[in-house]
Amino acid sequence: MLSKNMEEALNKQINREYFSAYLYLAMSAYFESANMKGFAKWMRLQAKEEQTHALKFYDYVIARGGKMNLLAIEAPKAKWTSAAKVFEEVYAHEQKVTGMINALVELAMKEKDHATFETLQWFVKEQVEEEEHASEILGKIRTIGDIPGHLFCLDHELGKRE
Numbered sequence: 451m452l453s454k455n456m457e458e459a460l461n462k463q464i465n466r467e468y469f470s471a472y473l474y475l476a477m478s479a480y481f482e483s484a485n486m487k488g489f490a491k492w493m494r495l496q497a498k499e500e501q502t503h504a505l506k507f508y509d510y511v512i513a514r515g516g517k518m519n520l521l522a523i524e525a526p527k528a529k530w531t532s533a534a535k536v537f538e539e540v541y542a543h544e545q546k547v548t549g550m551i552n553a554l555v556e557l558a559m560k561e562k563d564h565a566t567f568e569t570l571q572w573f574v575k576e577q578v579e580e581e582e583h584a585s586e587i588l589g590k591i592r593t594i595g596d597i598p599g600h601l602f603c604l605d606h607e608l609g610k611r612e
């Protein structure tokens with residue numbers, strides 16, 4: 451059985467994962483409008499990945515006999531001015547999410563909820579990768595920033611994501 455506190459916290463996290471999906475879908479649409487098809491594809495897959503995160507939490511809450519309380523998803527913004535700005539935001543957002551996952555881990559520890567603690571370890575590791583990927587791409591954009599044509603190469607590279 452999940453505690454009421456934990457049930458509420460996990461429900462909130464489901465909502466945040468869907469917000470991440472929504473944010474990345476909005477970024478994908480921005481890249482589509484900027485004719486950067488590779489970036490758009492990468493972001494769309496990222497949005498899909500966030501939905502699987504949400505469903506992982508969803509399945510866990512159900513498995514523990516918790517109640518689902520699906521909350522309204524906040525609308526993301528729709529405009530950015532450059533790929534660098536987008537990835538600065540992705541990196542900052544993922545760091546924020548890491549903080550949320552850490553807070554859930556701390557709650558699980560406080561409540562001596564071992565099953566939730568164990569489930570959260572997957573997310574702890576996932577956030578290391580999420581931050582790494584975001585900062586790696588941001589680093590590449592910054593390196594090639596002023597060289598015309600090189601962003602096109604990166605667009606091609608990101609478009610290879612499966």
Ligand SMILES: [Fe+2]
Pocket residue numbers: 467470499500503547
């Ligand atoms: Fe996520």
Ligand SMILES: [Fe+2]
Pocket residue numbers: 470500544547580
């Ligand atoms: Fe993420």
